[in-house]
Amino acid sequence: MSSNLWFWIIVVAVVVLVVALVAGLVIARKRKISLAADRAAEKAEEVKPKGGGYQAGGGIALAPGGEKTEEPVHPAGERTEVDGQPGVGDDASVPRDAPRRGIVDVVLPDETEAPEKPEVKPEPVPEPAPKPAPEPEPVEEIAPAGGRIERLRGRLSKSRSAFGQSLLGLLGAGDLDEDSWQDVEDTLLVADLGAATTTEIVEKLRAELSVRAVRTSEEARTVLREVLIGALKTEGDRAVRALPHGTGDEKKPAVVLVAGVNGTGKTTTTGKLARVLVAQGRHVLLGAADTFRAAAADQLQTWADRVGAEVVRGKEGADPAAVAFDAVKRGTEAGVDAVLIDTAGRLHTKTGLMDELGKVKRVVEKQAKVDEVLLVLDATTGQNGLMQARVFAEVVSVTGIVLTKLDGTAKGGIVFQVQRELGVPVKLVGLGEGADDLAPFEAGAFVDALLG
Template sequence: MIWILIAVGALIVVAAIVGAVALTTGRRRNRGPSATLPPVDISPYDVDQPPAEGATAVALEEAPQAPPAPTLERPEPVAGRMQRLRARLARSGTIGQTILSILSRGDLKEEDWEEIEETLLLADVGIGPTTELMDHLRTETKVLGTTDAQAVRGVLRAELLKLVDPTMDRTLHLEPSLGDDGQPHPATVLVVGVNGTGKTTTVGKLARVLVADDHDVVLGAADTFRAAAADQLSTWGSRVGVTVVRSEREGADPAAVAFDAVKHGREVGADVVMVDTAGRLQNKAGLMDELGKIKRVMSREAPVREVLLVLDATTGQNGMRQAQVFAEVVDVTGIVLTKLDGTAKGGIVVAVQRELGVPVKFVGLGEGPDDLAPFVPEEFVDALLS
């Protein structure tokens, strides 16, 4: 009997298993075909947009955008710059204002004339020019016999203008010359000066002056003692599209860099090649000799048309000895006076021209890139008396 019950139970279990299998099979038939899973490595392309022929199915990063070409600056026209900067130049005008106020007092006593003389000397006009101006002022005021401010101002203006000397040639000579091969050479300009006068900045500003006058310019970074000087010059050049020839090796021979700059200027047909040099103290004989070497080496490729000496107007008479030594070594042809807007020593214009017989050709009247102006004697004197 027990065996019969075991057999019946086994049959019931088997029947239950068979029924469950049948039920599961029926449910699968009702669901339809199973979905296909996507592959693990998914294509970066849209399924509905197959890749173009020859394209690879590798996920690509978006190509970096090339930086836009820098917009070149157009320097301010040179004509009229000094007129625009006249208000700044008037900061040197204490010389004229003080003298005018003294002269307009009328019956001048000896102490008044001494005050005028002191004013001229403090403005760094120099002893010789001061004596001349004093003699002429004494004579003219006696002849006129007037205390009228406008009449006195006219006398003073005429005398100051004589001292500044409007007859001096202040042209920047950039006419091309022909070489032995009959090919035109670029005009070459050598810029020299002591440390701290703002020489490299002046070269950059002069480049803008030349570009404003439609010259094709090449700059030479022959200040190889300071890597920052070459970088600074390259920045100035890039802003107006001017090529800068430099050495990547600090301490390279500056004469070689100057030579390469002139050579490159000839090869590309530039109008002007301007070479910046390292600042040097006038009492360092070795450095001054090096300056002479730079000029000689440049001359092998093209004659040096201009040697511009950069002087800091705020140094006054201290700059005179500097000017004398530089003039002896490299035959200075023109002066660039920087920082003239920040000093009451505007008389240095008179003193340096008298001492060297060389004209002031440009004056720096501010920190802006176009705050360098050709020197105009009449406007300078009028600013002193404004």
């Protein structure tokens, strides 16, 4: 082959190769554009606004700065509601353009110098009003003493339930056998009537029930009542000797000594008795001869204040006989109607204390007769009260018994024993802690209260 031929063959091959190359490139380009178009479409998707399709049609209106714009007209006008709540259009806070205080230099006061005070004219002092005369301490209203036991009958209910009801139950059952009589005896003993009184009462009851041929419980009640009242009879007078002796210049106060063991109710009884006397228009002076316990004198003072009575008291630990002496002296000078002397509680088993009580009485008697020695017995102590009564009676010749706390015991029967043993009448009974819970002892009313 000639060299020209080879030349033309190479040229043609090169041309074909170039054409093929160009055609390949065009085809590849076409494929590339379609991809780009997709991407462009995707891009167009991405930049779509997300405001629900809203697209601003125009730009934001702009105004030149530094110029005052017109104030809007307040839309709310006059509000009708006045409950303090903000209304539509009200300013929720201080407007930004409200007038403000600028920063200024303030002169601070000199710390060492007191600030100058404006001159204050003194107020004219008003003339003090004349003081009204001190009003007398109001004296409490005191319940009348008459018929008190009737009014206080309910207080004896405990005694009644234990004593009267069981006795009436036994006696009202008709013919009694020996066992039943034994039960009657036991009931009387449990109620603290004591062996001697019990025997005496049972004997009388047996005799009366058979003589009167008692058949009904009502008849039995009548007999029982009479027998019990009979057992409470006493020769002694139940009146409390607390009224003055003599008249005019000769008048001397009655002197009442109140004695007993600790806590029986001496001070309370003295106070209650003072009230009874004051209620009857009497003048009373109280002597606080319980010098062991300062509180006892204070307690007596309180009672005295309540009824407007005077108190003579000594220092704590002072000789009780001296205080009692002073009280009677003062009462005589002051012309009172009664001097009530409250003594310290003392155990009847302590000889020294009992001697001291004897001395109190003897010393007082150097200037006045002791008219009444009241022995205060606590009914709740039962038989022990009887032992106390015996010893006190020996030392100070007791003239009357006050049986306290009958409201709190079923052992009212001690009344029968004490009277029988001592031959001294029960004059008063305490039926409560109240100021007027002191009653005169009346056998009939007492038995009625026991039987219910």
